[in-house]
Amino acid sequence: MRPGLRLWFFPERVREEGSTPDYRSSLANERTFLAWLRTGLALIGGGFAVDQFLPRLHGSLRLAFTVVLLVGGALCALRAVNHWVRCERAMRRGEDLPLSRFPTVLALCVAGLAVAVVALTLLGRTD
Numbered sequence: 001m002r003p004g005l006r007l008w009f010f011p012e013r014v015r016e017e018g019s020t021p022d023y024r025s026s027l028a029n030e031r032t033f034l035a036w037l038r039t040g041l042a043l044i045g046g047g048f049a050v051d052q053f054l055p056r057l058h059g060s061l062r063l064a065f066t067v068v069l070l071v072g073g074a075l076c077a078l079r080a081v082n083h084w085v086r087c088e089r090a091m092r093r094g095e096d097l098p099l100s101r102f103p104t105v106l107a108l109c110v111a112g113l114a115v116a117v118v119a120l121t122l123l124g125r126t127d
Contacts, residue, residue, distance in 0.1 A: 007085045014085065018092030025091050033084040040076030043069050043110075050117075057120065065113060072109060075102075 007014055047069030054062055079102050086098045 004082070004085055004089075007089075008081050011085070011088075014088050014092065017089055018094065021091040026088065029084055029087045029091070032087070033080050036076055036080030036083065039106075040073040040080065043073035043076060045073075047073065054117075061120070065117070068109065068113060072106065076106065 047066045050057075050062060050069060051066040054065075057065075079100075083098075083100065083102075089095075090097050
């Protein structure tokens, strides 16, 4: 198991590295973690909503939208843990916080799905 992945299941081991950061930074990191989890839950809820409330949308499109939202929610949850560990380690080591393309990719995917649903709605394909 990779060292970073091991920390997902044994977060107390993060304390073995570097020095303790200002507690406000650790609490901010935890709030960010919780925000990622809320985003993941919202995406999962959106996936179930598409499946339940757009029954007349063509079956394969509805399935595709549902799966993309559910997978996006699962990825957000996994990303939340990974980002928390990476940030906590960086703070303890006195390094810059890690950068990520994930928020941009997530935003583009959600925007693309929203545009697609709006277009299908305007075309009357959801009736």
